[in-house]
Amino acid sequence: MEGWINRTTGTDFILLGLFHHIQAPKVLFTLIFLVFLAALVGNVMMMILIWFDSRLHTPMYFLLSQLSLMDLLYSSTFVPKIAIDFLSGRNSISYIGCGIQLFLFMTIVGAECLLLAVMAYDRYVAICRPLHYSVLMCPIVCAFMVTGTWLSALLNALIHVIYTLSLPYCASREIHHFFCEIPALLKLVCADTSLYENGLFVSGVLFLLLPISAIMASYGQIVSTVLGLRANLGTRKALATCSSHIIAVSLFYGTAIIKYFLPKAYHTAEQDKVVSVFYTILTPMLNPLIYSLRNKEVAGALRKVLGR
Numbered sequence: 001m002e003g004w005i006n007r008t009t010g011t012d013f014i015l016l017g018l019f020h021h022i023q024a025p026k027v028l029f030t031l032i033f034l035v036f037l038a039a040l041v042g043n044v045m046m047m048i049l050i051w052f053d054s055r056l057h058t059p060m061y062f063l064l065s066q067l068s069l070m071d072l073l074y075s076s077t078f079v080p081k082i083a084i085d086f087l088s089g090r091n092s093i094s095y096i097g098c099g100i101q102l103f104l105f106m107t108i109v110g111a112e113c114l115l116l117a118v119m120a121y122d123r124y125v126a127i128c129r130p131l132h133y134s135v136l137m138c139p140i141v142c143a144f145m146v147t148g149t150w151l152s153a154l155l156n157a158l159i160h161v162i163y164t165l166s167l168p169y170c171a172s173r174e175i176h177h178f179f180c181e182i183p184a185l186l187k188l189v190c191a192d193t194s195l196y197e198n199g200l201f202v203s204g205v206l207f208l209l210l211p212i213s214a215i216m217a218s219y220g221q222i223v224s225t226v227l228g229l230r231a232n233l234g235t236r237k238a239l240a241t242c243s244s245h246i247i248a249v250s251l252f253y254g255t256a257i258i259k260y261f262l263p264k265a266y267h268t269a270e271q272d273k274v275v276s277v278f279y280t281i282l283t284p285m286l287n288p289l290i291y292s293l294r295n296k297e298v299a300g301a302l303r304k305v306l307g308r
Contacts, residue, residue, distance in 0.1 A: 012092040017085060017178045018273060029086050032277075035285050036079040042288030043068040045302070053301040059137040060126070061298075063119045064291060066146055067248075070112045071284035077104045078179050078280050095165070098180040103161045105181065105280075110153030110207050113256075116249050117211035117218075118145045123242050124218035128225045156203060167191060176269040177276070183260075184269075204260050212253055219246065244291050251286060255279040 018032070019025035046068040050056045081101070085091045093101070125136045164182055170190040177184040182200065186193050222242060255278045292298045 012094055012173065013098050013180065014174045015085065015091050015093055015178060015180075016174055016176050017091055018082065018277070019086060025086070029083075032079065032281060033083060035281055036075055039071065039075045039281070039285035039288075042285060042292075043072040046288045046292065046298070047072075049298060049301045053304070055297060056301060059139075059142045060119075060122055062142055063115065063122055063146070066115055067112065067119070067287060070108050070115065071287050073104070074108045074112070075281055075284040077101060077108065082178055093180065098185075099161055099165050102164065102180045102182070102185075103157050105179065106157035106160055107150075107153045109256075110156050111149045112252065113207045113211050114149035114152060115146070116245075116252065117214045118149060119245055120215040120218040120249070123245060124221055127222050127242075153207070156207065160200070160203065163196065167193070167196075177273060179276075179280075181276070183272070200260075208253065208256055208260065212249075215249055244295060247290050248283075248287050251283050252279060255283070 019028060022028055047065050050061045050065040050068075078101075081093070122137055125133050129136065160182060164185055167186075167189045168191050169188050172188060175184050175188065186197070219242065255275050259272060259275045259279075292302060
């Protein structure tokens with residue numbers, strides 16, 4: 001493992017990464033890179049289809065294009081760094097680089113948490129209040145909600161990054177992770193972080209539990225409305241429209257809750273890496289597949305483009 005010799009300065013952090021104790025690191029790296037390429041192609045294709053197909057110029061697909069943008073930025077924040085470290089044999093990241101990576105991660109993950117709640121609200125209005133849809137989800141309202149998700153996540157990320165990087169760090173700079181994340185960084189701090197961890201819990205409630213509650217309330221109303229309808233084409237279309245979003249929500253929030261709300265005694269650093277791989281690398285690849293395969297309009301637009 002000579003390639004993993006640490007070459008850092010006094011202010012650098014050492015990312016132990018995904019391949020620290022892996023017997024076949026080249027195989028795992030190849031799989032991760034292929035998943036990244038699939039996520040890159042899938043999300044770019046989704047955005048192109050939505051932007052250029054006039055039939056997809058609706059609030060639902062505008063929000064979906066934002067989700068694809070977030071997933072694209074999300075995976076691009078980590079995988080290129082993983083590839084550079086693996087190919088060069090360097091596993092260090094500068095203090096400033098760690099702050100930038102942490103800021104991008106928290107901004108994108110926070111924005112996606114809120115955006116998924118907005119997407120659930122969009123489906124609620126479309127199915128439960130269809131006569132008011134053009135007013136409640138007009139372009140100005142959509143732009144306002146999306147801007148709000150980005151600004152709220154950006155402000156939250158800025159506060160946490162500034163505070164986290166101002167903490168006193170011990171002599172050991174080895175981060176048992178493949179990117180800079182607050183729980184991994186707090187393990188290196190030479191001070192009591194219990195008060196700050198309570199603040200992180202409050203932030204988790206605002207960006208995880210509250211959006212989940214809004215999503216559950218929206219889909220509770222949707223189910224109630226759908227059950228009140230007769231089993232006709234409209235009912236089936238309503239359920240098909242929501243099923244893709246439910247799958248995406250389950251994948252994203254499920255792994256995030258496991259990571260941030262389970263007590264520390266129930267998960268190790270290695271288990272945290274596996275969970276992080278799922279919601280930072282796998283989910284951005286799966287979302288375009290989920291929405292394209294289960295959505296006839298997106299699939300039709302894709303067939304139209306491929307046919308040309």
